[in-house]
Amino acid sequence: INNLVLSNAPAVHxxxxxxxxxxxxxxxxxxxxxxxxxxxxFNATTSAATxxxxxxxxxxxxxxxxxxxxxxxxxxxGSTDSGSIRDFHVALRKNSTDIGQFDxxxxxxxxxxxxxxxxxxxxxxxGTSDFLIVKVxxxxxxxxxxxxxxxxxxxxxxxxxx
Numbered sequence: 001i002n003n004l005v006l007s008n009a010p011a012v013h014x015x016x017x018x019x020x021x022x023x024x025x026x027x028x029x030x031x032x033x034x035x036x037x038x039x040x041x042f043n044a045t046t047s048a049a050t051x052x053x054x055x056x057x058x059x060x061x062x063x064x065x066x067x068x069x070x071x072x073x074x075x076x077x078g079s080t081d082s083g084s085i086r087d088f089h090v091a092l093r094k095n096s097t098d099i100g101q102f103d104x105x106x107x108x109x110x111x112x113x114x115x116x117x118x119x120x121x122x123x124x125x126x127g128t129s130d131f132l133i134v135k136v137x138x139x140x141x142x143x144x145x146x147x148x149x150x151x152x153x154x155x156x157x158x159x160x161x162x
Contacts, residue, residue: 010039010063011158016146022077024144026089026137029075030059031155039064042155057131066127067159073134076116076152081142088115089137094123094130116152122160132157 017033032044041063043049043056050056052064063069075090092100102117115138123132134155138144146153 008158008161010037010041010065012037012039012042012061012156014042014044014061014155016153020146022136022138022144022146024138024140026091026135027146028059029134029136029146029153029155031134031153032059054128057133060131060133061155061157062129062131063125063157063159064127065159066125069123069125069157069159070120071123071132071155071157072118072120073156074116074118074152074154075134075136076114076147077136077138078114078145078147079138079140079142080145081140084141085115086139087137088117090117090119091135092119092121092123093133093135094125098135099123114147123157 013035014031015033016031020030034044040051042061046058048055048057054062054064056062077088079085088104090102091098100119100121102119104115
């Protein structure tokens with residue numbers, strides 16, 4: 001027990017600092033900034049990068065320590081046309097499979113051109129190849145956008161001490 005080291009690393013808080021247009025089809029939220037990245041396991045760039053000797057896809061979290069991770073996300077999308085958002089879908093994807101998601105159908109009598117939601121869950125990661133990304137799709141007549149700021153689009157993960 002004297003040699004036992006407990007840590008909830010890797011841990012990350014990433015967010016979108018730059019508003020980016022998207023096609024409306026599900027696309028990866030391009031988290032481009034980090035408040036912290038303990039363990040250096042989040043790739044905030046637009047292409048694959050080698051982190052800790054592991055190839056990590058763009059805008060993905062790939063921890064190099066196996067375990068159970070507490071993950072939370074928020075995602076916000078907007079439109080250049082007021083009242084034009086017909087639906088909004090956000091998915092937390094592990095590798096190529098959606099493991100958590102939420103949907104909104106905001107079109108009613110109000111003039112929405114901004115929708116947002118959040119998701120929190122526990123995810124088992126193998127520490128060698130499992131990665132997480134966030135996908136957002138939004139149907140609108142205007143230009144769909146991933147909206148910036150730490151509060152609107154963020155990704156959080158940390159290893160649980162079990």
